[in-house]
Amino acid sequence: xxxxxxxDVVFDAQEHFRLLLDSxxxxxxxxxxxxxxxxxxxGITQGAALTGFALLNADVSHCIxxxxxxxxxxxxxxxxxxxxxxxxxxxxxxxxxxxxxEELYGARNGTATYPEDSTTLIISCELISDKPHGxxxxxxxxxxxxxxxxxxxxxxxxxxxxxxxxxxNSEYPLGIDMVIxxxxxxxxxxxxxxxxxFSHPEHFNL
Amino acid sequence: xxxNIKFSNKYNFAFIDESTKKEIRRKLLKAVAIPGHQVxxxxxxxxxxRGWGTGGLHITLALIGRSDVFKxxxxxxxxxxxxxxxxxFVNAMTGxxxxxxxxxxxxxxxxxxxxxxxxxxxxxxxxxxPLPEPLRMVERYEYKTLQMHAEADYSKMWVSLxxxxxxxGAIMQGSGYPVMVNGRYIMSPSPIPRWDTPNLxxxxxxFLFGAGRxxxxxxxxxxxxxxxxxxxxxxxxxxDFSKSACYKTGFKKAxxxxxxxxxxxxxYVISDSNFLDKIDSEEETHQYTNKYIDQLEAYDVERG
Numbered sequence: 001x002x003x004x005x006x007x008d009v010v011f012d013a014q015e016h017f018r019l020l021l022d023s024x025x026x027x028x029x030x031x032x033x034x035x036x037x038x039x040x041x042x043g044i045t046q047g048a049a050l051t052g053f054a055l056l057n058a059d060v061s062h063c064i065x066x067x068x069x070x071x072x073x074x075x076x077x078x079x080x081x082x083x084x085x086x087x088x089x090x091x092x093x094x095x096x097x098x099x100x101x102e103e104l105y106g107a108r109n110g111t112a113t114y115p116e117d118s119t120t121l122i123i124s125c126e127l128i129s130d131k132p133h134g135x136x137x138x139x140x141x142x143x144x145x146x147x148x149x150x151x152x153x154x155x156x157x158x159x160x161x162x163x164x165x166x167x168x169n170s171e172y173p174l175g176i177d178m179v180i181x182x183x184x185x186x187x188x189x190x191x192x193x194x195x196x197x198f199s200h201p202e203h204f205n206l
Numbered sequence: 207x208x209x210n211i212k213f214s215n216k217y218n219f220a221f222i223d224e225s226t227k228k229e230i231r232r233k234l235l236k237a238v239a240i241p242g243h244q245v246x247x248x249x250x251x252x253x254x255x256r257g258w259g260t261g262g263l264h265i266t267l268a269l270i271g272r273s274d275v276f277k278x279x280x281x282x283x284x285x286x287x288x289x290x291x292x293x294x295f296v297n298a299m300t301g302x303x304x305x306x307x308x309x310x311x312x313x314x315x316x317x318x319x320x321x322x323x324x325x326x327x328x329x330x331x332x333x334x335x336p337l338p339e340p341l342r343m344v345e346r347y348e349y350k351t352l353q354m355h356a357e358a359d360y361s362k363m364w365v366s367l368x369x370x371x372x373x374x375g376a377i378m379q380g381s382g383y384p385v386m387v388n389g390r391y392i393m394s395p396s397p398i399p400r401w402d403t404p405n406l407x408x409x410x411x412x413f414l415f416g417a418g419r420x421x422x423x424x425x426x427x428x429x430x431x432x433x434x435x436x437x438x439x440x441x442x443x444x445x446d447f448s449k450s451a452c453y454k455t456g457f458k459k460a461x462x463x464x465x466x467x468x469x470x471x472x473x474y475v476i477s478d479s480n481f482l483d484k485i486d487s488e489e490e491t492h493q494y495t496n497k498y499i500d501q502l503e504a505y506d507v508e509r510g
Contacts, residue, residue: 009224010218010219010224011219011271011272013224013227013228014227014269014270014271015271017231017268017269018269018271020235021231021234021235021238021269021412022412024235024238024239024427025238025412025425025427025428026327026427026428054228054231055228055231055232055235056228057224057225057228057229058225059225059228059229060232091232112356112357113352113353113355113356114246115240115243116233116236116237116239116240116243116245118236120235143388144241144388144427144429144430144431145238145427145428145429145430146429147408147428147429172390173240173243173390173391175239177235177236177239191238191239191240192239192240193239193240193241193388193427
């Protein structure tokens with residue numbers, strides 16, 4: 001494995017961070033990373049990998065849940081110098097499509113004096129869209145950054161995971177922030193300040 | 207040779223090294239996720255002293271990209287010393303286009319004012335903050351203010367506002383009026399005049415605050431509730447310019463600076479220099495509206 005040569009650590013990182021910041025400050029707005037010629041290993045989407053590249057370095061740790069964790073962790077280590085850590089310690093936890101595991105219960109949601117000292121989940125899903133599509137859940141978002149109510153449709157995201165995040169965020173300002181990425185480089189930010197609800201997956205006739 | 211590549215440019219793009227930029231970026235995302243909460247950050251060395259706008263500069267440099275159009279104001283003016291020097295610095299370190307025109311900028315840095323023209327969804331405004339801790343005037347110890355924020359225990363703050371009212375018949379805070387953000391944190395909006403404070407409420411723009419000397423950054427996302435602290439019977443008020451008008455344009459519905467001449471005579475001028483130019487040349491502008499300005503519209507606020 002070698003470092004990605006087509007990724008520009010200065011300008012790509014800057015461009016992607018601006019999109020991340022926009023997504024985080026406007027929950028429900030779907031941003032899209034421009035295509036970058038990188039080849040992440042199986043089990044992590046390009047969107048999730050680019051989010052990692054934009055934020056990780058040797059100062060923070062990450063944790064890969066799900067399959068092929070070893071190879072993905074090596075990939076992130078080579079490209080960002082970020083070390084893998086336990087889910088209860090890690091600053092960034094990568095969650096694959098439609099996944100929830102016991103280990104996530106340990107994820108940090110900050111302390112009363114330093115609520116920012118918490119985990120950010122980088123969650124992969126199948127598709128984020130403003131239109132209903134096959135097996136998608138309807139997210140209704142309310143809170144800072146949303147003008148009234150925002151609606152967005154996400155498929156391939158686990159209900160237990162979302163319940164767990166809602167639980168973690170119940171004692172605001174403690175909580176866990178989410179960056180959701182899909183297979184097509186779309187990103188959606190849902191910070192802890194957002195009061196979101198989600199529906200069962202529905203089969204829409206397209 | 208490696209050295210030739212590494213040292214072919216004197217400075218990294220946007221001055222700060224990539225590793226430190228990433229740290230500031232991570233903290234910014236957390237700050238946005240917890241509106242009004244002060245997040246400690248590294249506050250790296252800059253070629254200007256801490257306390258001279260480094261906090262704003264850190265955020266600007268962590269955000270800025272090649273396609274950004276940068277504007278910087280100091281007390282509303284594009285031409286003041288602090289603004290000019292920082293503009294030149296950012297331009298030299300990034301090669302970004304700079305502008306005076308508020309509507310053309312994508313990234314605005316400011317000291318002690320919000321632009322008179324309303325900022326839109328595609329713009330970000332960065333504040334240079336001298337004192338990020340609104341509770342400092344009632345509590346001197348950092349560990350105690352941290353505790354007070356953690357427990358949302360703001361009784362001391364309310365008592366101080368009450369005491370000001372009892373002593374002087376009004377809440378005396380002229381600039382940097384404390385606000386409640388998203389119903390949870392009391393925040394110092396940096397020393398912006400009261401005129402600007404209501405413009406933070408449910409705005410279209412992302413507001414980012416950087417305090418370099420105090421090593422804190424915080425944020426107000428767009429469409430967030432920002433309410434000035436007030437009592438049921440003693441309400442927040444903005445400056446009343448009904449008895450004064452800009453001497454150049456006769457305009458009243460803007461924040462005015464007071465100018466004194468050598469003979470002691472006094473006149474007023476619009477504080478936002480770009481807005482003044484636009485009014486002067488009768489260009490179209492789109493000002494902020496809020497309920498406080500609407501209240502003032504009872505008097506004739508247009509020209510003359």
